[in-house]
Amino acid sequence: MGKILDYDEMNDILDSLDINVIKKEKPIGYTYFGYPIDHYVYGHGKYHVIITGGTHSAEVISNVFVIRFMERLSKKEVYIDEDLYTLHFIPIVNPEGTIIVTSAIRSLIPRDISLEEEQTYFLTYYRNSYIEGDYANKYGDRDYKLQQMMFRHATPLILDDKHKELKEYLIELFQKNDLPIGCMINWSSNGRGVDLNSNIESSSFIDRVSNGEEIYANLHLNNIRRDKLGPLGCPYFKKGELEKENESLLNFYNEIKNKYDYIGSFIYHSCGNIVYYLGGAKEKNPWVNLTKEDGDDNYKVAKAYADKAGYKLDGLEIYTTMDSKLKSLFPITLLVELGGVRATPLSQFMDLDLDGSFSSFKRVYSNIIEENTLAILNALPVMLDSYNKHAI
Numbered sequence: 001m002g003k004i005l006d007y008d009e010m011n012d013i014l015d016s017l018d019i020n021v022i023k024k025e026k027p028i029g030y031t032y033f034g035y036p037i038d039h040y041v042y043g044h045g046k047y048h049v050i051i052t053g054g055t056h057s058a059e060v061i062s063n064v065f066v067i068r069f070m071e072r073l074s075k076k077e078v079y080i081d082e083d084l085y086t087l088h089f090i091p092i093v094n095p096e097g098t099i100i101v102t103s104a105i106r107s108l109i110p111r112d113i114s115l116e117e118e119q120t121y122f123l124t125y126y127r128n129s130y131i132e133g134d135y136a137n138k139y140g141d142r143d144y145k146l147q148q149m150m151f152r153h154a155t156p157l158i159l160d161d162k163h164k165e166l167k168e169y170l171i172e173l174f175q176k177n178d179l180p181i182g183c184m185i186n187w188s189s190n191g192r193g194v195d196l197n198s199n200i201e202s203s204s205f206i207d208r209v210s211n212g213e214e215i216y217a218n219l220h221l222n223n224i225r226r227d228k229l230g231p232l233g234c235p236y237f238k239k240g241e242l243e244k245e246n247e248s249l250l251n252f253y254n255e256i257k258n259k260y261d262y263i264g265s266f267i268y269h270s271c272g273n274i275v276y277y278l279g280g281a282k283e284k285n286p287w288v289n290l291t292k293e294d295g296d297d298n299y300k301v302a303k304a305y306a307d308k309a310g311y312k313l314d315g316l317e318i319y320t321t322m323d324s325k326l327k328s329l330f331p332i333t334l335l336v337e338l339g340g341v342r343a344t345p346l347s348q349f350m351d352l353d354l355d356g357s358f359s360s361f362k363r364v365y366s367n368i369i370e371e372n373t374l375a376i377l378n379a380l381p382v383m384l385d386s387y388n389k390h391a392i
């Protein structure tokens with residue numbers, strides 16, 4: 001097995017976990033095309049924590065990190081006190097998007113590849129994306145993209161027939177919205193083509209989209225429009241409608257917070273090597289009035305995480321994403337951007353150790369897995385402390 005995992009491989013690993021350690025619960029909900037959003041639980045302690053990955057499906061490393069972390073817990077290679085904590089895992093928040101992007105990956109990179117050969121694909125993809133980023137800066141062209149051309153045969157037709165309904169919808173969407181060739185490799189949205197993190201009432205894109213503005217993504221993705229249903233950025237299917245994945249997540253967070261002692265959550269994205277927390281508000285937060293003490297607590301937990309991971313810290317001040325809503329309504333929630341290299345879905349799986357290369361380029365994958373595992377272990381007690389301080 002290579003480092004990258006497709007949707008079925010992810011589920012195979014999840015199904016193989018020791019059920020005495022990590023138990024599968026009923027899904028927190030179902031997507032528009034009927035895929036379960038699966039939920040797993042570790043421990044039976046009083047203090048509840050939520051850990052999610054793959055909101056943006058192109059950020060495959062976030063699914064893989066969460067799944068590998070669960071696997072290490074299951075094999076007892078990592079230990080968290082199961083009498084003190086209950087960890088809730090949603091490793092695949094956006095199953096439709098994960099099916100789309102990992103099907104695109106498998107159209108080029110086979111499962112039974114050697115680790116060395118797999119690395120050459122990651123490196124090529126990384127370099128091609130950077131070339132296109134430079135070209136976008138220098139020439140501003142929205143031409144074919146090298147990294148998408150690697151995956152130009154990944155059209156909706158490659159989806160397995162077991163995904164018939166999703167496949168037929170995508171075939172029509174590609175035609176109707178004239179989506180760029182090879183863009184399935186950049187698929188971050190759900191199956192309907194809505195970006196779950198933008199699908200929120202306060203998204204800055206809603207008015208621009210409904211006014212008919214043409215909005216393009218940046219750099220090597222500057223041929224993708226965010227104002228149309230497609231690979232990334234589009235805030236809604238129908239104006240005002242919340243996608244099922246977001247509705248399920250909000251209900252789930254509410255349920256955990258109302259029923260139990262909820263102490264915090266970790267939301268995984270990539271990339272940037274950054275921990276975003278809810279800091280001092282410069283703008284007015286539409287959901288909460290944050291006190292200085294709340295901000296300090298958020299900071300403390302984020303710092304405990306960032307110190308161990310070696311990541312930068314950033315106190316959030318804009319409230320235009322679904323994750324900012326979760327951070328506001330369900331403190332203490334950290335959003336972690338895994339890895340210091342851009343170009344999802346493949347670059348974060350690079351694991352080279354080339355002499356003379358800059359540090360964020362070295363052992364990208366191994367560092368992500370190792371540093372973030374330690375960071376969770378370091379942040380949990382700090383999360384618990386700040387919860388208990390307020391519970392008294």
Ligand SMILES: [Zn+2]
Nearest residue numbers: 056059269270
């Ligand atoms: Zn993201």
